[in-house]
Amino acid sequence: MKGRILMSVVLEEAAEMLRMTTSELERQGLKAFLEKELRTIRVEILTICQKYGVNSWDEMNELIVHDAVDEGQILNDFQRVDHLTAKANRIQELLGRV
Secondary structure: OHHHHHHHHHHHHHHHHHOOOHHHHHHHHHHHHHHHHHHHHHHHHHHHHHOOOOOOHHHHHHHHHOOOOOHHHHHHHHHHHHHHHHHHHHHHHHHHHO
């Protein structure tokens, strides 16, 4: 409880200093955080995809479908990229609503 009160006071002080409402500051802070997370996720996706010479989950899937790579070799990375892609899509949707 004490931490929330302190955070509220700091938020109010920052908003006053920046000449904006606390709700606008919260919105801008959330937006910045989500954008940072989205960049981090996209970098991880690209890093994994580069191991296989592709740029996306779809292209990784094509490697599997066309037997260009052993499914057992790519499966963990494929699942990780799938998870990260879904997370990136959810964050993108949240950004559209902020």
